Amino acid sequence: MPLAEPTETLSTPATDATERILAAAKDLFSESGFDAVSMNAIADRAGVSKANVFHHFKSKNDLYLAVLKIACSKSHAQIDQLGSDKDSFVARLRDYSVSHLASILQDEKISRLIQRDLLENGPQRGKEFAEQVFGQNFARLVDILRSGQKKGELRKEIDPAMLATLLIGADVFFFQSREVLRHFPDVSFTAAPERYSAMLAEILLHGILPKP
Amino acid sequence: MPLAEPTETLSTPATDATERILAAAKDLFSESGFDAVSMNAIADRAGVSKANVFHHFKSKNDLYLAVLKIACSKSHAQIDQLGSDKDSFVARLRDYSVSHLASILQDEKISRLIQRDLLENGPQRGKEFAEQVFGQNFARLVDILRSGQKKGELRKEIDPAMLATLLIGADVFFFQSREVLRHFPDVSFTAAPERYSAMLAEILLHGILPKP
DNA sequence: CATTACATTGACCGACCGGTCAGTCAGTGC
DNA sequence: GCACTGACTGACCGGTCGGTCAATGTAATG
Structure with missing residues (x-):
């Protein structure tokens, strides 16, 4: 705070x-x-x-940095409800899957801004901001996953950072590709992000293989 | 002559x-x-x-389009070996997971070019090219998954397009975020893409929950 | 050699870029 | 009344942008 x-x-x-x-x-x-x-x-x-x-x-770059700073600080406060222990681990992960994607889609401009910044700059500029805020959320997510793993709610072979990457990456990819995916006849979930989130949680929790 | x-x-x-x-x-x-x-x-x-x-x-835009066209045509020929029926479905999916990420990382310039194009343009330009080549690979992947599902190698509740999105998105996100992920202490796989691919297949195949 | 066709060039254009500057104006304290 | 300040502006700067054009080189064809 x-x-x-x-x-x-x-x-x-x-x-x-x-x-x-x-x-x-x-x-x-x-x-x-x-x-x-x-x-x-x-x-x-x-x-x-x-x-x-x-x-x-004082300069165009200065203005850009100020915009980026505000955008990052706004996305700071969001991903904090997922640590509450009141529900089961499975329920909490389902919640996170939905709320994370929703928060990305909520302020499209900010998401696009940060994403663009991560792609554009080679050397310097606002990369630190994005890394900082992104890293903070990432570390928090990894912590929660790890603690769940210690309680046996998660297979011990799973790398928490890998799972966190998958959770975040799935949402980011959805956000940045939905305009393209929308035109594919096989895809049915671009207009229903919460269904995407639900299916994501389903696959991650239970895998894709038939139950033996 | x-x-x-x-x-x-x-x-x-x-x-x-x-x-x-x-x-x-x-x-x-x-x-x-x-x-x-x-x-x-x-x-x-x-x-x-x-x-x-x-x-x-004839113009800067024309040159850009020519570059994009070549880039797309090169990436056409790659994703064709995953349809062979000789191995088991699980083995084929593992193979695909590895080879797809490897092909993305192989020509970083082309990947970055296409990715940048998808992000940058609002209205027009080369978007059609990217959609076309991307859509072709996507449809092919969905087909293979669906056929595997019909043979009972895939849970029938799984949406093939969702799984395809996850497979591709995980690799794309890895590609575009590895420079950032590399600085996170929890992440250990940025220097070993094949380990990332293996863990991805592991999680997708078997899920993250402990075996009952 | 003359002609034709095209690759290649430096000089050049208007538009626009990020940024500066001298100066106007409203408000505030004395 | 006066001095001072900060918000604000139009005019302007050097420089770069995408794009044009007349001229030159060069090789093949007649």
Whole structure:
């Protein structure tokens, strides 16, 4: 729990040019990527002059980093309910499978932004942000899986990190490929993410082989 | 007819400016994406003038499409050995799991190029190419799974398209995230793709629950 | 040799890029 | 009234972008 910003998100919602710039930048960057978005376009959508954008953010990269930081901090708070011990391990994993994909789909712009960032940059820029927030969620998921494994709720041959990768990867792949998958006649679940999540949990829990 | 060169792909490999341009464009596009690569850079790397690039390709988009077309056609021929009936279904699926990931990792540039294209464009451009080649492999995989299911080698509750999505998605996610995953202390398989493939098959075949 | 066809080139264009700058304006403390 | 500040702007900078074009080289054909 780092520090929670007071109420500025509600005190100056539309009046503050900075927030309008940030919102415009988030939209445009997530739609088209860093290079394809000009500062003129951001300024136009925010309803301010380009010079004013440079007044609030010292460079295009600085603005991009600010957008990414906000996006990451928002996705911080989400994946916290899956640790509760009240239900059975199987039920909790099913819950996680559904809620994780739902949270990815909830703010498509943020997901696309982070995903794009992980792909685009070779050397530097916001990679650390994404790695940090992604790594945090990943480690938390691995911990939960490992503790479940110690209680015998998970086969001991399973690598928890492998399972975590599979859980996250299945959702990420669904998110980024659903527009393509949608056109395949064999695929029936693109319009029903919760069904995808359910089938995913089913396969992971029981495998694909017939019961002997 | 003093000149008789039937196999032009081998007769003029490096002399032909067109091929040098295509190779340079493939490298640069896969490294940095469409927008971030200038025609000057492509011309420089190919060792020709920029005007000559426009002589052989009518626009930047045209060159990009040509590169994508070649990339897709190359990946066409690969995923064909998994249909052979000689081995058991389990063995074939294990084989596929390994060989599919290996083929993705084999030509990283092509994989990155296609992946980037699927992410970048909203409306048009090479999406059809990727959909076509991807859809072909996907349909083939689904067919094989479905036939195995009819023979009782696969639980009848399993959706073949879902399983295919999982198989492909796990590999794609591994490919695109391994640079990030590599820094996570829990992850031990980033340097050993064949171990990742083996664990994937293990989990999919038998599930993660302890045997009753 | 003249002609034809094409590969190749440097010079060049208008548009737009990220970024700067001098200056306007509203608000605030004294 | 005055000084000061920060938000804000239009005009502008050097540079790069995709793309064009007239001219040159070069080899084959007549």
